[in-house]
Amino acid sequence: MTPDDAPIRFAILGAARIATKVGKAIQDANGAELSVIASRELSKAETWKQHHGARLAVEGYEEALRQPDIDAVYIPLPPSLHKEWTIKSAEAGKHVLCEKPTAMDAHEAREMLAVCKANGVQFMDGTMWPHTPRSQQMSQVLNDGTLGELRRVVSAFSIQMPDTPDQHRYIPELGGGALYDIGWYCVRASLWAFADVPTHVYASATYHRGVDNNATAILWFSENRVASFDCGYDLTRRKWMEVVGESGNLVCDDFLSPWDIEKQRFWVHDQDGIATEIQSPSVVQETCMVESFVQIIRSKELSEYWPQVSLDNQRVIDALMVSARTGNREEVK
Known part of the structure; x- marks a missing residue:
């Protein structure tokens, strides 16, 4: 657990194009720090790190979740992978900021949100405005x-x-x-x-x-x-x-x-x-979203609104x- 005034340290799971925008937002946001970029290929992660900044580049999303100093993850993967990596992230104790749509269907979304709640981590989808x-x-x-x-x-x-x-x-x-x-x-x-x-x-x-x-x-x-x-x-x-x-x-x-x-x-x-x-x-708006997410994590009081509106949207x-x-x-x- 980080001190109340310590930055929330993020890992990004995947080097998709949207990860560039949100990665910069994490760097610019008050109270956030971009620590890890993960890709299935280490060379892609290293290239992303070189061009866009991160403390560490790692091969594989599991490796990012194994990092003990990571507080939260951003998941810019295709929707078919949202359930798997949201659940794995939550079970690793990481708060989850996941791109929309939340899942392939509401059944998956309910399962994802239940695991987040059971592990005491915040879920928020990537609807920025x-x-x-x-x-x-x-x-x-x-x-x-x-x-x-x-x-x-x-x-x-x-x-x-x-x-x-x-x-x-x-x-x-x-x-x-x-x-x-x-x-x-x-x-x-x-x-x-x-x-x-x-x-x-x-x-x-x-x-x-x-x-x-x-x-x-x-x-x-x-x-x-x-x-x-x-x-x-x-x-x-x-x-x-x-x-x-x-x-x-x-x-x-x-x-x-x-x-x-x-x-x-x-x-x-x-x-x-x-x-x-x-x-x-x-x-x-990307920075506003990250700051909103960070404020919830720092408050230590999980918001029920953001998971619920995400499920309703789905x-x-x-x-x-x-x-x-x-x-x-x-x-x-």
């Missing part, structure tokens, strides 16, 4: 009555995803597909805005190489609330969200990550269409995946 000051400012608008009763959440996330043989997002066995990968963020937007889980969902999708590469979804919540979104690998980059109430709406055209880091903003419109632009502090994605295949409205289980 809810940890930012802008997210907190938007939450205040949603909760202070400015928009009246909230009724709708509409969002979109699309990108151009290159179709290459080694792209795991096009490989079903590795957890590929637009709903798993980028629809996850739109689902989180609805859970975040309504502070609730939908009862039923519907999705329509097109498929490529066995995975959904474009999808449109509807989520039904209690009290006459509805969310909808589209996501896809075959459209221009979009990452916007609108939350609609009975007397106003909130719009953020880049809620997933700011187009311009110096202009982190959103708009509130009243019922007459008069818009107020609200500026937020310029921050790096439950909704599971139902959407079934609906996209069956063409039916599905219950969220």
Whole structure:
């Protein structure tokens, strides 16, 4: 156990591209230290260490978990490996920051979270934007009555995803597909805005190489609330969200990550269409996420919110995946 003011020492399990961003965030975050980079091939770990920094490069993820001075791990591996390495990390007493989607399905996610809880370690998935000051400012608008009763959440996330043989997002066995990968963020937007889980969902999708590469979804919540979104690998980059109430709406055209880091903003419109632009502090959202994770670990009081919202996100994605295949409205289980 580290002293209260000692940095939380991280190991990264895998040298994926996202590991570069989060690795820098660990280095920049208050109270965090990047100690170990692990790869299945030592040469890759050494190269990563040389270019991006870490105290130690090791061969194999197990070797990273054997390091006695590691407090937490970041798992940037494909979804098919999340369960195995979350459980092994938790059993080794390491707190777990794991990329999204949490798992291949909610059954796996429940097992992962149960092992984390049993071993007294924090679990958090890698959904970054809810940890930012802008997210907190938007939450205040949603909760202070400015928009009246909230009724709708509409969002979109699309990108151009290159179709290459080694792209795991096009490989079903590795957890590929637009709903798993980028629809996850739109689902989180609805859970975040309504502070609730939908009862039923519907999705329509097109498929490529066995995975959904474009999808449109509807989520039904209690009290006459509805969310909808589209996501896809075959459209221009979009990452916007609108939350609609009975007397106003909130719009953020880049809620997933700011187009311009110096202009982190959103708009509130009243019922007459008069818009107020609200500026937020310029921050790096990856760093905000790491700092949020570190604060929980240092508090020695595990947060139940982050594992639960991650599981709820997975439950909704599971139902959407079934609906996209069956063409039916599905219950969220």
